[in-house]
Amino acid sequence: MSSISLEQANILIAAAFAKGGALGLKPLTIAVLDAGGHVIALQRQDGASNHRPQIAIGKANGALALGVSSRQVEELANKRPSFVAALGPICPQGIIPAPGGIILVGADGAPIGAVGVTGDTSDNDEACALAGAAAADLKPQWSGSRLERRP
16 A cells, blocks of 8 residues: 555544544544645544644644654654754744654555544544554554554
């Protein structure tokens, strides 16, 4: 597989919303991007705040831009805050250094896109991203997440 289809993106989003519902989370917003950072699908649950779409896109985009999960972007921001802050002007879709953005890879391990989830705690956002990816049969890049198991 070399790309994420709209059908897969919609399955991912539905499953991530279902995971959020099962956990009793706050309203979520989910963005699925292709490997070039273009939005394939974006949905916001009723009651989600107004800038959540930009945050979801920023989590996914940041992961793609730096080649690591947004959890690892957060770790990088803690170690090198000036570097991560300097990325803002060159990344118009944003880089959000908080868990909830994961890279999705094809059979060869190359990135085919990313998902970004926002709305609850960052750990819960990430759990929903991983659940959605699994439901859509999309493989996350190993990110070191406490919530993700190595394949």
